[in-house]
Amino acid sequence: MNSAPKASRRIFVLDAGVFIQSHRHHYAFDIVPGFWNTLLIYHNAGTLVSIDRIKKEVLSGGKDDALEDWVKNTSPKTLWDTTKEPRVASIYGDMMDWVQSSTHYTSVAKRIFATNADGWVAAYAKVHGLTLVTHEQLNVEKKKEVPLPNVCKQFDVKWMNTFDMLRNLNVRFS
Numbered sequence: 001m002n003s004a005p006k007a008s009r010r011i012f013v014l015d016a017g018v019f020i021q022s023h024r025h026h027y028a029f030d031i032v033p034g035f036w037n038t039l040l041i042y043h044n045a046g047t048l049v050s051i052d053r054i055k056k057e058v059l060s061g062g063k064d065d066a067l068e069d070w071v072k073n074t075s076p077k078t079l080w081d082t083t084k085e086p087r088v089a090s091i092y093g094d095m096m097d098w099v100q101s102s103t104h105y106t107s108v109a110k111r112i113f114a115t116n117a118d119g120w121v122a123a124y125a126k127v128h129g130l131t132l133v134t135h136e137q138l139n140v141e142k143k144k145e146v147p148l149p150n151v152c153k154q155f156d157v158k159w160m161n162t163f164d165m166l167r168n169l170n171v172r173f174s
Contacts, residue, residue, distance in 0.1 A: 011168075012048040013125045014039075015134035015148060016057045016117060018162050019050075023067040026162075034173045036070060042169060043079050048133075051124050053117035055080040083120045085127065092123035095151055105146050113146040122151050131158040133165045 027035035042048045058071055083089070099105065099113050113119060125132040138149035152159040160168070 010046055010049055010128065010130060012042075012133050012165055013121060013128070013130045014048060014050040014054065015121050015132060015136070016054045017135040018133050019054070019058050019067060019071070020061075021135045022162060023065075029066040029070065032173060036074075038166075038169075038171055039079075040075070043076065047169070048165075049081050049130075050079055051083050051117070051121055052080045053083055053120045057117045081124070083124055087127045088120070088123045091126050091155070092119050095119045095123055095155060098154060099146055099151070104143060106144055109143065109145045118146070118148045119151065122148060122155065122157055125152070125159075126155055126157045131160055131165075133162055134159055135161060137161075 022035060023029065026032070029036060039048065055071060059068060061068070096114060096119055099119070100110055122132060124130070132148070132152055134148050136148045138153060139147050140150060142150070149159050151157075
């Protein structure tokens with residue numbers, strides 16, 4: 001990994017899948033600890049953040065695993081920014097209205113979307129002008145779930161996947 005980030009303003013907000021999928025697949029703590037250190041380095045440089053509701057979602061699995069330990073004992077409290085802002089709540093409401101009024105998605109998909117953190121992280125990204133980092137992909141045909149990039153597209157929120165974020169930051173693991 002590069003030793004020091006150059007960016008000093010917030011650019012990225014991370015979705016729960018970045019943490020969960022990275023832990024389970026590409027960047028397991030015992031195989032690529034540098035990934036997790038990179039998140040901390042770039043957070044401390046002010047480049048990336050996540051939100052309180054993502055933290056809650058990550059911890060809701062109750063797995064008592066390395067990810068839960070990292071969230072509870074290693075990640076700084078400042079990594080998990082608050083969504084208790086009127087502007088975020090307002091945009092979240094707009095996003096929920098759009099999803100709930102859509103005839104495209106199933107009622108189960110709408111209910112699931114309403115209970116997870118996706119709308120909140122998208123609203124936070126919109127309000128703060130950040131790029132949302134997610135493993136989900138745009139899929140306008142999908143009806144049984146509401147892909148986060150579909151919401152991002154509708155509300156003009158930039159998004160990318162974890163690999164593109166790492167490339168954007170010029171991160172290299174060796």
